[in-house]
Every structure is written in C-alpha cells, then in structure tokens.
Amino acid sequence: MVRIPFLVLFAGLALAGCTAAGPDALTFGLTPQPKFKDNDPQDFGARHPHRHDIHGTDVSKWNGAVDWPKVKASGIDFVFVKATEGADRIDPSFEANWRGAARAGIPYAPYHFYYFCGEPDAQADWFIQNVPKSAVSLPPVLDVEWNPASPTCRTRPDPATVRAAMSRFLDRIEAHYGKRPIIYTSVDFHRDNLVGHFRNYHFWVRSVAAHPRDIYGDRAWAFWQYTSTGIVPGIEGEADINVFSGTREHWQRWLAYAGKT
Template sequence: MPRLLFALLATAVLATGCTSTSYDLMETSSVKRMRFKDNDPQDFGKNNPGRHEIHGIDLSKWNDENIDWQTVRKSGIAFVFIKATEGKDRVDPSFEHHWHNAAAAGIPHAPYHFYYFCSPPEEQADWFIANVPKQSVKLPPVLDVEWNHASPTCKLKPDAATVRDVMKRFMDRIEAYYGKRPIIYTSVDFHRDNLIGAFNDYHFWLRSVAAHPGEIYADRRWAFWQYTSTGVVPGIKGETDINVFAGTTRNWNSWVAAVSK
C-alpha cells in the first residue's frame, strides 16, 4: 500500500508537468505573493514559496503552547508536523499538547522523530512506537535526520553507508507498525554527505531557507519544503517554521485521503 500511495502522488504530479527534481506544479500559478510574513525574508526569485497553494508548519517544545488553533487554520495552514520523540528515551514535552490541539482544530498532522546516532535504530523505533499511538497517526510519520553539531552527548558522525543502513532499519520498523511509508526530513549538509541518490521511493521534506530546493539538492524530488524558521503565522506567538507542499490543492486532498486510510 505505501508504494501505491507514493505512486499515486508521483503520477498525479508528473501528469501535470513537474520538473525532474521536485513535485512543483506551480509553473502557471497565479499565486505570486508570499502568503505569510517573515521576520528574515529571503529572495527566492520566481520560484518563491508563495507560488504554492498548500502551506504548513512544524512545532516542538520551542514553540509557545498558547496557540489559537482556529486562527492558525483560518490563516491558511493546512498541515502540521509535530516533534514526538528523540533518540531512545526522550519525548518532546509539548508533543501531547500540540498533537491534541491540532487534532481538535481538524488540521492534518504527522509526528516526527529526531534521530540520535548514538542509539540503535530498533530501540529508537520502539520508543517512537511506545509514545505515538497507531490509531492517532493519519499522515505518514517523519524521520528527521540531520547533523546535530550542538549535541552535548553524541558527536558521532557515521559514514554514509552506515547512515543509510540505520535509517532503513528505523523506517522499516515504523512502516511495518503504522502501515505508512515514512517521510524523510533532512538538511542541505546531511543530504550532501549521505543521501544523494538514496531512498528515491520515499517522500522528502527538505530544509532550504536561502534558495529553492531544486538549486541545492542534487537530483532530489521533494514533497515538502521548509523555507523559513522565522515565519509569522497568525495565532502563534513568536517565529515559526513554515513549509509548503509541492503539489496543488487537488493533489494535496487526494494524497491526504489516500494516506489517512
């Protein structure tokens, strides 16, 4: 089923003329202006995030919990990625709060796990499973892989082959339990060091805050683009990560309906 869902989105996108490196369907879009304010706006040129129809946010303990969710939804936020776990023994203290309120607001949401390279992938997958109930997961779970230079406890940087191996073991365990193929979130340097040419049958959520992903991620098709960490979203105090989905509203609605079964 997960492979069929991937094919569903990819086929829909290809049928409407996407590029070889993204699911960007907005070549003829009339949406040109940025939808949300940004405290540190970047010039993305003609391929700016405002051309995309579907916007979302991601949340963790670093975001204020006093969110006006109805205002967030009315502002145009269509999805939320919420940090659930990290490593083999940490739960984000705001996870349950954000998770419950996103569900109550009727905004599609997905949990993500921050990978810790000093713990076995099986232990991390089991920890995620123990803290994220299967019945509550509608959108695919996310594996967040990036170099954590600020970690006080884990300075390990495995070689690329090891990175891909532990990722696959983690994702296979998660997919077997939830019945949904995970999304991979990553950053520019981590992708360059480990992921070029790998996991092409997975959806990618890419961080790219200075340029369009197509300019800096070699030959990588993407489904989600995190374009800022300094965004301003009505209903949320402080700065917020903002993302876009690569396809149209129609693609989004079809994909959400398919993966939520």
C-alpha cells in the same frame, strides 16, 4: 491494515518537479503576495514558495502553547509535530500539539529526531511506545540531520552506517503504522549521506536561501521548509513554514492516500 500504495501516491501528479505539470508549473508570472509574514524573507526568484497553494508548519516545545483554531484560521493546511528524540526523550508538548491540531481539523504527523549515538531498534521501540496510531494522521516523519550543538552526541557515522540505521528505523515504523514514513533532512546531511538513495520515499527538505532544485539537485521532494523566521497567527514568536510540492488538487489526492491505514 491497508498499506499506502506508495508508488501510486504521486502517480499522475508529477510532483517530482521534473515536468511542466509539476510544481514548477506554479512559477510563472508575477510573484504573489506572501500568505504569511516573514521576519527574514528571502528572494527565491521565480520559483517562490508563495506560489504554492498548500502551506504548513512544524512545532515542538520551543513554540510554547499553540492556539490551534487560530493557526487553522490563518490558512495552515498541515503540521508536523515533534514527538520523540533518541530512545529516551519525548517532546513535552507532543500530546497537546497533536490533539490540538486534530481538534482544529488540521492534518498532522509526528516526527522523530534521530540520535546517531543510539540504535535504530531502540529508537523505533521508543517512538512506537509513545506515539499512538491516532497521532498519525499523515505519515510519520524521520528527521535526520547532523547536530553539532548536541551536548551528548556529535558523532557522524559513515554514510553506509547512516543509511543502514535509517532503513531499519523506517522499516520498523512502516510495519507498525502501515504508512511509509517521510524523510526530513538538511542540505549538508543530504549531501553527505542521501544523494541517490531512498528514491521511494517522500522527502521533506530544508532550504531557506534557495529553491530545493538548486540545492538538492534531482531529489524529488514533497515538502519544502523554506523559512524558520515566519509568523503564523496562533504561534508565539517565529515559526517554521513549509509548502507542499503540488497544487491544492494534488494535495487532496495525496491526503486521500496518506490518510488511509
């Protein structure tokens, strides 16, 4: 097993959004036509996600049966697939979704929704038990966010407890799959727990009303979820749409590392 040389992944790519060669180099000139329709489009100003070359989506059981060849033909370049939640729930569409994406030739990654009333080792065990290595085309994702609508767990541990639990889960998953996980988070959860921490992880951030730099400060991000009301051919109803931070060339170089195990 060859671990991804994580610190090399973005070396030379300037994907931290801090230099003219990075993603903000994509923000000059007139705003291009959107790649995908959106039922509730936002005005992101000059730094619009439509400037990014690489678009992806994320799916779970709520998206129903997905026509993956149609999704591929629409221009989707990657997909995050919900796999597990807590220590006892698996998304019933997980296997159909990752296998469908694989057959369509779309790079895919499973994600785990963290349950803050459970223990990290139990959740890591559950993820490993239910997610085969073949389902991990791209690095796996840890989804951490507050869940005030949960019928069973609305607890909000203190930041130190949150970070310790995350670190344990992330370490377990990286050791098993040989890929350093990506962290997905929302604005409030990041503000409460993650500012200044986990600098050596790639982040997938949610920001549907403003550019991540305006919301997450100096947090380097690799993926940006910019809408939950997008229209992706092959997915019935509204869908999340994400962009990758860099250019298509950056994406190909990132894939070359991320696909290794």
